[in-house]
Amino acid sequence: MIMVQFSAFLSGLTKNISSKKGKKRRINLGREATETLAKESRKNGLLLTSSGNVCAEWSSNYISAYSKGGNKGTNQDSFIVWEGFGGKEDVMLCGVFDGHGPWGHLVGKRVKKVMPAYLLHYWQEAMAQCSILMDGELCKNANFDQFGVWKNSFTKACSMVDYDLELHPVIDSFYSGTAAVTIIREGDLIVLANVGDSRAVLGTTSDDGEVIAVQLTVDCKPSLSxxxxxxxxxxxxxxxxDDEPGVSRIRVSINEIPEGPGLALSRAFGDFFVKDSGLISEPDVIQRTLTTRDRFVILATDGVWDVVSNEKAVEIVSSSADERDESAKRLVEYAAAQWKCKRPGFAKDDISVVCIFFNNPSSSQD
Structure with missing residues (x-):
């Protein structure tokens, strides 16, 4: 496995930030570097975009991922699992992407492809800006804010992802888009960025030893105040x-009369037909410091959450702890069966799950 010389890279980036070369050139260079890292990671079994498992020998993470198409045509879900993200062994990136609309499968795949590059670019840029050179090595300054760096990087990256879609010469994202929930783990810190109604749920141990569910993200829907x-x-x-009671949608309003199709999300990539009517791609970013009680996080598209409770999902994944490689598949298959029981007459949605097991978080909390 090739790991970049990170301090040397940041040192060069620090000089580049103050240069007059355009942002576009820097980002393009960053995307090329990310693609090189991605190829190397995939070759070494550290990057996954199809159903399977990732378990790096030096990592305390074990990741199981599985996706299954529904009855609506092409599977518009996609996901990414990347250990050693950015060439750093202690950084992991995972994300699930739920496309919708006629071009939703392409929008989701495009976001999956470019999000890591933009995120890595802005994170490395921020790391360079908040570091100082000491004895030839870059060190974090006294005011370094680990979560703040990731939050700012996610916000900028999501803005660029949406801009990328808007200018794409082939993919038509005017009436198509994707939801996305992405997680970074760096050491004992996890940072989640949510755009849409895919969801992250934590399985953690209660005082009496039971594994309980804690919803980490909030579904971004128009019904929220x-x-x-x-x-x-x-x-x-x-x-x-009238035919969708309880489902709120954004619509373009002209003289108080809603017109055109609606969107049941308040945040999404793409969907430019309502971008001037309140839809945004800005992520809702949260953090959590892992403890010895925290067992795993489930990332899943709404094909799970529309028919499975947080508690049931955590129960299924927890019962798979001895066979973690099957955990994501078990949850997907359970959700698929629930669509037949709970939504008779409705087309089964695409379903994707990424389960991230935490073995040895170094910090603890009582």
């Missing part, structure tokens, strides 16, 4: 149709 307020402020409208 803060999301609804932004939509109306932007000139959009939130409506429910």
């Amino acid at each position: 803060k999301e609804r307020e932004r939509i109306y402020t932007s000139g959009g409208c939130v409506c429910e149709s």
Whole structure:
């Protein structure tokens, strides 16, 4: 496995930041470097984009991933698992992407492809800016904020991802888009960036020794008060149709009369037909410091959460602990069966799950 000389890389990047070369050139160079790292990681079994498992010998993570198409046509879900992200052994990246609309499968795949490059670029740039050179080595300054660096990097990366989609010469994302939930683990810190209604749920041990569910992300939907307020402020409208009771959608509002198709998300990549009506691609970013009680995190598209509770999902994955390589598949198959029971007459959605098991977080909390 090839690991980059990180301090040397950041030192060069620090000089490049102050140069007059355009941002576009720096980002293009960053994408080329990321593609090189991705090829090497894939060759070494550290990068996964199809169903399988990742377990690096030097990592305390064990990751199981599985995806299954529904009854709506092409599977529009996709995911990525990347150990040693950016050439750093203590950094892991995972994400699930739930495309929708006529071009949703291509939008989701595009976001999966470019998100790591943009994220890595802005993270490395931020690391260079908040580091100082001591004895020929780059060291973090006294005010270094690990979560702040990742949050800022995610925010900038998501903005660039949406910009990339808007300018793409082939993929039409006007009436198509994707939700995405992405997790970074660096040491004992996990950072989650959520755009849409895919979800991250933690399995952690309670005081009495039971594994319980803790929902980490909030589903970004138009029915949420803060999301609804932004939509109306932007000139959009939130409506429910008679044939979808309880489902709120963003619609373009002209003179208080909603027009055109609606979107049941308040945050998404693409979907430019409602981008001026309150839809945003800005991620909701949260953090958690892992403890010895935290067992695993489930990332899944809404094909799971529409028919399976957080508690049931955690129960299924927890019972798979002795056979972790099958954990994601077991949850997907259970959700698929639940669609037949709970949503008769509805087409089964695409379903994707990534299970991230934490073996040895070094910090503890009572």
